[in-house]
Amino acid sequence: DTGVSQNPRHKITKRGQNVTFRCDPISEHNRLYWYRQTLGQGPEFLTYFQNEAQLEKSRLLSDRFSAERPKGSFSTLEIQRTEQGDSAMYLCASKQGTPGYTFGSGTRLTVV
Amino acid sequence: AQKVTQAQTEISVVEKEDVTLDCVYETRDTTYYLFWYKQPPSGELVFLIRRNSFDEQNEISGRYSWNFQKSTSSFNFTITASQVVDSAVYFCALSEAPGGSEKLVFGKGTKLTVNP
Numbered sequence: 001d002t003g004v005s006q007n008p009r010h011k012i013t014k015r016g017q018n019v020t021f022r023c024d025p026i027s028e029h030n031r032l033y034w035y036r037q038t039l040g041q042g043p044e045f046l047t048y049f050q051n052e053a054q055l056e057k058s059r060l061l062s063d064r065f066s067a068e069r070p071k072g073s074f075s076t077l078e079i080q081r082t083e084q085g086d087s088a089m090y091l092c093a094s095k096q097g098t099p100g101y102t103f104g105s106g107t108r109l110t111v112v
Numbered sequence: 113a114q115k116v117t118q119a120q121t122e123i124s125v126v127e128k129e130d131v132t133l134d135c136v137y138e139t140r141d142t143t144y145y146l147f148w149y150k151q152p153p154s155g156e157l158v159f160l161i162r163r164n165s166f167d168e169q170n171e172i173s174g175r176y177s178w179n180f181q182k183s184t185s186s187f188n189f190t191i192t193a194s195q196v197v198d199s200a201v202y203f204c205a206l207s208e209a210p211g212g213s214e215k216l217v218f219g220k221g222t223k224l225t226v227n228p
Contacts (some may be wrong), residue, residue, distance in 0.1 A: 035216075104156070
């Protein structure tokens with residue numbers, strides 16, 4: 001078990017393009033969270049899954065964002081028709097039981 | 113709504129100085145957890161400590177210590193004899209107790225620079 005893995009580490013895309021990020025959590029962790037961190041700010045909650053069920057979505061998650069966690073394993077976060085305001089670090093975390101989050105190294109998205 | 117305030121945006125100290133990072137939180141929950149995370153330039157959030165709202169005992173781990181005061185809703189973090197490797201952004205965070213989403217609410221962070 002090597003922790004939470006996120007791919008890619010960096011993504012540069014043109015405005016209007018779609019992008020997809022992947023998160024592989026710690027295998028036995030049933031909860032998976034997505035956060036977004038913009039420059040100079042703390043991470044902000046986007047959404048979370050318990051197993052394959054998406055149980056909560058933040059108001060930050062516009063209709064252009066969609067997240068999935070098929071079979072309760074890895075998760076993907078897709079952003080459609082990217083905008084410059086989507087430029088941020090996207091962090092994934094997983095946990096099992098009482099609080100004990102493990103964060104990945106994040107995917108840094110730059111929209112040009 | 114839950115809220116975490118880290119009033120210090122940036123702190124700069126000289127190596128071996130002690131430094132305290134402040135954290136004030138707001139919550140209506142009676143049971144909650146408080147956290148400190150370190151974020152080095154590589155970007156990964158490194159867990160430092162978790163504290164249950166019912167446990168106000170202060171904790172020391174090596175050069176790190178934490179002071180939890182429920183009466184003032186504060187959870188301050190002190191680094192004793194700071195080192196250059198302590199340079200990072202430090203985040204205080206709050207989560208509700210088990211049973212809900214347990215999502216983390218972060219402060220804006222304090223950037224600590226330790227100069228040699």
